[in-house]
Amino acid sequence: MADLSINLGGIKSPNPFWLASAPPTNSGYQVQRAFEAGWGGAVWKTLGDPILNVSSRFAAVSFNGQRVAGFNNIELITDRPLEVNLKEIYETKKRFPNHAIIASLMVEPKRHKWHEIVKRVQGVGVDGFELNFGCPHGMAERGMGSASGQVPELVEKQTFWVKEVAEVPVIVKLTPNITDITVTAQAAVNGGADAISMINTINSLAGVDLDTWNTIPHVGGKGAHGGYCGPAVKPIALNMVGECARNPYINVPISGIGGVSNWQDAAEFLLMGATGVQVCTAAMHHGFSIVEDMIDGLNNYLDEKGIASVMDIVGKTVPKYSEWGDLDLNYKVVAKINNDVCINCNKCHIACEDTSHQCIDMLVGANGKPMLKVREEDCVGCNLCSIVCPVDGAIEMVKLKNTLPSMTWNQRQEMMERYAVNRIAR
């Protein structure tokens, strides 16, 4: 049995699976049930001045029968008085002293506001704070959430204000609704953050009803943008985690958020540099019990690899994540079709012929039956055929023996400069 416990910037947790600040962590009843189910930590639904919500708050995007491929919400932070939340946090912590309870906070970007809420909340024994600089709807219109999270100076300043009075670790939750998340991540570090978490939800509109022309969701015929999460956002989140993890100026732990639905997703985030993960949509879709499979799966994965602690895989993929200009232009893979497995659906041929490099031929085999064959010399190794192929094992991308030594774009450009006209003129 591998050791699944983590230490994220001073916050200890029996396993890396936390519930994200969201509807599943709205109350003590829910968080205690989550801990009973096995979750290692919970980020309490954001505390602040109690808000007013609208009815009809969630919407989901299904894709080809996959329910909740993406999830959209326009719900705001807690609508309950601070005293009620604090009482339930205290009771929950008392019952589960070894589980991590992190209080998500959001107030106006004013020093006294941050000091007030931090002092009041830490009194009940939370293990850490998460500053919500990411919520993209509703609160942002009031200058909070992503509105302040998109301004590096405000991220740094507010983090600093919190650190002035916080006695427990401070995580800064970042918005993906920004061109370069490493800029705001660095601002958080400069402000004294003990850790960062990402990503909050992405500005979104789930859809439009073609009969009524209403937005989805709509509130009495009117809609507003929401925040998008769920499996569809995982690649975006994974990149942002990786970009921060490999940035030498962002030297604090990362809590990974964004479409984590199973132990494999969690392991990917850990390998990409996250010390733990936060989950929301998968729990909303399937319930708290999904954490059982997450724990078992991650534990078995570590055991099979002979790894004693989950902390030992954190960031192992980061050195492999680089700039495009550092990739080898002479590395080459080509598609190989296994005709014993291929069902001749021709999807690879159509994809290649219509949208790629026209290198899969439809032939007739010696047995008189149709067969597909890749002209390797014309294959650029784009992977498209293997992506669209519906049969596992029918198309394999095979690495060719290098005929040319490695050359990156950056090396090429440096070398080409020697032969440039203007250089010779000089």
Added chain:
Amino acid sequence: MSEYIEFQAEKRKIDGYFEDGYEISIITEDLSGMHIEFASPFAADREKVKLLLTTPEARKYIATRLLYPQVMY
């Protein structure tokens, strides 16, 4: 025509110039591709020839040759 065939044709020209002792003096790149000016070190007037490379594989190939001149191609 297969791009591979186009690449092979351009590669033969590149190899041919190098085998004849030509050296690259200037390379420019523009919307048409890579323009290479070869100069012969043997001719008294340093005879120059120009070659336009259009295929990506040929442009990779010649850059690799220049980056690794000691490798046998």
